Each structure stands twice: as C-alpha cells, then as structure tokens.
Amino acid sequence: MTSDIILFLIQDGIANGAIYALLGLAIVLVFAVTRIIMVPQGIFISYAALSLSWLESNLVPPTAWLLLALGLLTAGIECWQARRRPRAMRAPLVKYVVLPAALLGLCWLLAPQDLPQMARMALALALVVPFGPIMYRLAFQPVAGASPLVLLLISVAVFIALTSLGLVIFGPEGVRTAPIATASFTLGVLDLSAQSLWVVGMTALLMVLLYLFFGRTIAGKALHATAVNRIGAKLVGIETNAAGGLAFTLAAAIGALSGILISPITTIYYDTGFLMGLKGFIAAIIGGLLSYPLTVISALVIGIIESFSSFSASLYKEVIVFSLILPVLLLRSLGRRDIGEDEQ
Amino acid sequence: MTASLVVEELVVAYGRVEALHGASLELPGGIVTVVGPNGAGKSSMLNAVMGLLPSRGRVWLDGEELSRLEPEARVARGLCLVAEKRELFTTMSVEDNLLLGAYQRHKKGEKGWRNSLDEIYGRFPRLRERRRQIAAVLSGGERQMLALGRALMGKPRVLLLDEPSLGLAPRVVRETFRIIADLRATGVAILLVEQNARAALQVADYGYVLETGSVVSSGPSGTLANDPRIIATYLGRRAGSKIE
Ligand SMILES: Nc1ncnc2c1ncn2[C@@H]1O[C@H](COP(=O)(O)OP(=O)(O)OP(=O)(O)O)[C@@H](O)[C@H]1O
Ligand SMILES: [Mg+2]
Numbered sequence: 001m002t003s004d005i006i007l008f009l010i011q012d013g014i015a016n017g018a019i020y021a022l023l024g025l026a027i028v029l030v031f032a033v034t035r036i037i038m039v040p041q042g043i044f045i046s047y048a049a050l051s052l053s054w055l056e057s058n059l060v061p062p063t064a065w066l067l068l069a070l071g072l073l074t075a076g077i078e079c080w081q082a083r084r085r086p087r088a089m090r091a092p093l094v095k096y097v098v099l100p101a102a103l104l105g106l107c108w109l110l111a112p113q114d115l116p117q118m119a120r121m122a123l124a125l126a127l128v129v130p131f132g133p134i135m136y137r138l139a140f141q142p143v144a145g146a147s148p149l150v151l152l153l154i155s156v157a158v159f160i161a162l163t164s165l166g167l168v169i170f171g172p173e174g175v176r177t178a179p180i181a182t183a184s185f186t187l188g189v190l191d192l193s194a195q196s197l198w199v200v201g202m203t204a205l206l207m208v209l210l211y212l213f214f215g216r217t218i219a220g221k222a223l224h225a226t227a228v229n230r231i232g233a234k235l236v237g238i239e240t241n242a243a244g245g246l247a248f249t250l251a252a253a254i255g256a257l258s259g260i261l262i263s264p265i266t267t268i269y270y271d272t273g274f275l276m277g278l279k280g281f282i283a284a285i286i287g288g289l290l291s292y293p294l295t296v297i298s299a300l301v302i303g304i305i306e307s308f309s310s311f312s313a314s315l316y317k318e319v320i321v322f323s324l325i326l327p328v329l330l331l332r333s334l335g336r337r338d339i340g341e342d343e344q
Numbered sequence: 345m346t347a348s349l350v351v352e353e354l355v356v357a358y359g360r361v362e363a364l365h366g367a368s369l370e371l372p373g374g375i376v377t378v379v380g381p382n383g384a385g386k387s388s389m390l391n392a393v394m395g396l397l398p399s400r401g402r403v404w405l406d407g408e409e410l411s412r413l414e415p416e417a418r419v420a421r422g423l424c425l426v427a428e429k430r431e432l433f434t435t436m437s438v439e440d441n442l443l444l445g446a447y448q449r450h451k452k453g454e455k456g457w458r459n460s461l462d463e464i465y466g467r468f469p470r471l472r473e474r475r476r477q478i479a480a481v482l483s484g485g486e487r488q489m490l491a492l493g494r495a496l497m498g499k500p501r502v503l504l505l506d507e508p509s510l511g512l513a514p515r516v517v518r519e520t521f522r523i524i525a526d527l528r529a530t531g532v533a534i535l536l537v538e539q540n541a542r543a544a545l546q547v548a549d550y551g552y553v554l555e556t557g558s559v560v561s562s563g564p565s566g567t568l569a570n571d572p573r574i575i576a577t578y579l580g581r582r583a584g585s586k587i588e
Contacts, residue, residue, distance in 0.1 A: 218443065218450050225433045225444050231396065232431035236498065237419030237448035 009307045015196035015265065017303020018203040022258045023280025024287065024295040025210060026251040031289045032227045033247035036140060036151045040159040042277025044128055044255025046166055046270050049263035052124040053175035060111045062169035063127045064104040070134050071100040077138070096134070103127055117178055125256050132252025133245045135162075140248075141241055145230060159274075166270035174272070179264035199261045206254065207296060223247065275318070279306070282325045288332065346373030347406050347422060347501035347533050349393075354401035356388045363388040365557045366401065371502065375524070375534045377565065379541040379578055380554035386537040387428050389554070390504045393535075394418060394425040405502060420448050422501030426508065430491040434480040438471055441479050441490055445497030457497075464493040467523070485516040492523070502533045509540050521547055541578035545569045553578075 023041050030038040051061035078092035103126060110123065139158045143150060181194035213220040226233040226243040233240050258276075259268065266272070279302050287295030302321060309320040349371040356364040364385040369378070380386055392399035395415040403410045410418050433441050442464055449457040465472035468489045474482065479490060488508060495503060508524065509517040517540065525547045527534060538544035545551055545565040552562040553574065561571070568574055 218447065221436070221440055221444060222447055225436065225440075228433045228435050229431055231427070232433055233444075234396065234415040235394070235419070235425055235427065235431055236444050236494065237416045237451070238444070239414075239416050 009311055010304055013304030013307030014300055015199050016306060017300035018200045019258050019262050019276060020279040020283055020302055021203050021296040021299035022206060022254050023277050024283035024299045025292060026254040027281055027284040028287060028289055028292060028295050030247050030251045033223050034244045035148050037155055038251055039155040040162055041251060041255055041280060042273025043162045044252050045259035045273035045276055046268055048124050048128040048256035048259030049177060049268035050170045050175055051127050052120060052177045052260055052263065055111055055120040055123060056177060058112050060107045061127060064107045066165060066169055067127060067130055068100040068104050071096040074134050074137050117180065121260050124260060128256040129249060129252045132248035136245050136248035141244060144241065144244060163271050170270045174267040174269040176267050177263040195264050202261060210292060279321065286328050346531050348372045349502045349533065349535065350404040351393055352402040354389060354392055354399055356392045356397055356399045363557055367554065367559050369552050371533050371535050373533045374549040375528055375536055375547055377536040377538060377544040377548035377551045378554050379538055379544055379551060384554045385557040386554055387506055390425055390506050390537055393504060394423065424495045424498050424500035425504040426491045426495050426506060428506040430487055432479040432487060432490060435478055437476055437478055438490060439475040441494050442497050445494035448498055460497050464496055468493050484511050488512060500532060505534060505536045507537060507539060509538065
C-alpha cells in the first residue's frame, strides 16, 4: 500500500463516514426526543435518491403518489378523531391532503421541463421530508409513551413496510444521479472531488446547526425536555406530540439530504439506505444514543475502516464493519450508563 | 382580579377501580386546601384537573370549560401543577428547567419572560447558586424549590400544589409554607393538597376534606381546624408527628 492509496482510502472513507454521521445524528435526535430507535432512517436515503433520479428522467416520482395516499389515510384518521369538531379538521386537511396534492401537481407540471439540478434536488427533498411527520403520526403518535421495546417493534414494522413499498414503486434497479458539482481539486497527491467536499461540508454545517438548536434555543431545549420527562414537558405546556413530529421531520430532512448528497457517488437501490442506516446506527450506539460529537467521530472511523477493508478484503467489508459493534456493545454494557431507561 | 377554578363532579378511575367518585370544589381565589389521608384521591384529583388523567366531570377556569383540553392547552390558559413527583428535567441544568417553565410565555411571544429568572432567583437564592448544575443532583428541598420556581416562571393564574412539604425536614417545611403564604400577595390562586393538615389549614382560607374518593366535609379553614372530628383524625398527635 503506497501512501497515495492510503490517503485516497482515507478520503473515500471520510466521505462515506460523513453520510453515516448524518444518519447517526438523525437517529440520536429521534431517540433523544421520542425514545424511538429509528430503524427506517435509511429509507429516506433511498426514497430521495430514487425520486431525484425519476425527476432527472423527466418522470413524476412515484413517491408523490405514495405521499398523497399516506396523506389521505392520515387525514382520514385525524378527521375521524375530530368528527365532532369540524373546525379542528381544517389543519390536518391542509397538512395531509392539500400539501401532498400540491406537491404532486408541482411534479406533474415541472417533471417534463428541463429543470436545473438544484431545483430537482429541492423538489426531491420536498417530496420525501413529509414522510417523516406522516410516519410519526400514523405509526408512533398513537402509542407515544409506550415502552422502548414496543416502539422498537413498531419501528421495525414501519421499516419493513416502507422498504417493501419502495420495491413496489421504484422496482429493483439501482440509480446514480448527476453530481452537484463536477469539479475536482488537487491537494498534494490527492484528487478531491467537489462532491465529497459537499458531503463533508454539509455534514459539518448540519452538526453546527443541531448543536446551536439544542444548546441555545428554547425550541431545541423544549424538544430535548420532552425526551427527558414527557409529563414534565406537558406540565410546562410543551406540545409533546408536535415535538415528536418535529423530530421526525428533522430526521427525514437529514436522511433525504444524505440520499441526495451520496447518490452521485454510490449506486442507490430501494434498500441501500438500510445498510447505510445500520452503519449510522452503529455510530449512534457507540455515541450511547446521546452524544452527537461521539456519534460523528465513530461514523468517520467506521467509514475509514470500511474503505480500508473494501480495498484489502472487499468480500468481508460488511462483516468487518459489523463485528466492530460487538466489542463496543460489550464495553458499553459494562459502563455506568443505562440508555433507554428514563432518567428520573 | 384573581382567577377562579371550579371543579364539578370529577370522577377518576384506574381501570375498573374508581379513585374519585364525583368530587366538586371551588377555588374563588386566595388559597384553598384539600386534606385527606393517603390514597384518598388527592393526587388523582389534581392530575385530572390538569388533564394528565382521563376523567369525567367538568373543570372551569374563569368561566371557560377546560374539560376536553390537553394539559398543554390548560397551561396556556393559566393553570399550572406542581406534581407530587415534581417531574423535573433531571438531566438538564437548573436554569434550563426554569427557562422551560416559561415555555408557553415564550411561545405566545411575551416580552421579558427571561427577566422572571431574576425574580425566581431572588425568591430562591439557592437555585441561583446551583443554576449550572443538573437537576438530578439537587437535594429534596432544592428540587421542591426548583419545581415551584419552574411553575412560577410560567406566571400561572391558578397554581395546583401537590404535597409541597412531602419528604422535607421540619425547618424546610415551615419555609415552604411561608413561601406559599407569600405567593398569595402575587394574586395567584392556589389549590393546595396536603397531608400536613395543620399547616395547610393555617395558610388556607377554605378547606375540603377528601376521604376515599369523596369530599366528606368542607368549610372555612378556621372552622375546620376547630372541628372535633377533624382534630381527632388529622390534627391529633399522630398527624402532627408524621412530618416531624
Ligand atoms: N396509576 C395508578 N393505577 C392504579 N391505581 C392508582 C394509580 N394511582 C393511584 N391509584 C389509586 O388511586 C387511589 C388514590 O390515589 P392518589 O394517589 O390519588 O391518593 P392521594 O390522596 O394522593 O394519596 P397520597 O396522600 O398517598 O399521595 C389509591 O387507592 C391508589 O392506590
Ligand atoms: Mg398524592
């Protein structure tokens, strides 16, 4: 192995690791607010990348239809629950029917046009992000406050349902999308692609934003407080259901953004998000499901290890990465903290 | 003008077991206390008034019915509960706990909600000293101060207090009741649930006695404090020695 190769592998590993870091951050965020382990986090990657690819082929992405269908279902449930208060029906109808219908209309109008790549990305994001709050509303809000185990089981069920739906609507083919930037720079012996700089830059930016949001704003603190003590949060007037919805919206946005950033570098299938999400999950676990910086560092390490093992033993790359989690879990379980328990 | 709370025929059940069988009471302002033995249903009543427990019956705040509202919405209308378990944000700092107490005021865009911090620190200097520590490391008395401080940060119109003297040393108990008496001057109406009936009847204007889920008697606190039956049950040596 020459030093050029080593540097190249590190660069490659950091770009992948940055994506795992984003996913890990989303998983920590959702867990911190809702005690839900976000198994379906990777779904947003696949949905966003595939939707973008559909738009690039001037087609209406099937996610637009799926979103409308799920929106109608959600609105139906909301209206049934508000059947004696017609005024309370307006907000859910706007949120779950008018908005998805408008997005579908927009895709229908814009898909045949030759849009700039940035506009297509924005549209793909707009299509995928609403899956987050809808997922929360349909699957998790009705059982908010259930034990972490029940929430985990539901999470797995949601994951299986959405992956299967992904196969049905997108088919089994993989896609690659056009890069945001095609330039490449030379730094010493290294060829840096602008795309991987985008990935790393966006990750860093998102981390800073998350840090400021949770550390400095009342809205962020309220979100965190909901996780620490749900009853306490209600007692100071925090809308705990809205907090869950907000966490899922952020997670979906982070996931969809990761998908759009990574799809020019890696081929994305309907289920690719799962393996990526799993690596993000390992990083999140190493971070104890509560430390954002530790999650990011572990994700970068995982990315680099993966990149080296795919060079020297590519058949065993996943095995090597996933065996990493065993010693870490062992160490964690010997450690002082019990995660998943409510600290009260 | 102080706020008024009316509770009408409140019924609370845990599964098939009814814990409160249609309790009614009125808080026209000032301080009203509810006393009663363990398991009488006092906490169940307060939690139901706050909307934390499903219940039948009605709750009115200044003529507006709250019965179908979520707890968050009740907080927005000026109701606030210091729960028996305190429900602090244990992994967050003392100051963050207090700031979050003003969450609804912040959300309504009220100016100067941050300034209430100084007011609370003035009332509880111990909290100022510990403002950077997490709530989990506070002593029992400090936690109680923090719970009360967090509640006051929201500038409630009606404050529901569930056993504020629970588990505190006698000197801290006296201090707690002094603070409650002081709060009267700020215009907040207080519904005080206590097992320490003697102290509760001393600060309150009016009292209710709750036994096994029903209101068994009520009256101005002076009258209750002189009622022979109540003296025998709640103000005798046993009740008095319980907290000492
Ligand atoms: N979560 C619960 N599930 C089942 N029963 C409950 C629950 N909480 C309270 N109870 C029962 O309801 C009754 C009233 O309880 P509650 O806590 O309201 O009494 P209390 O007057 O506040 O008592 P204490 O003075 O001990 O705080 C008791 O018989 C209790 O066992
Ligand atoms: Mg009680």
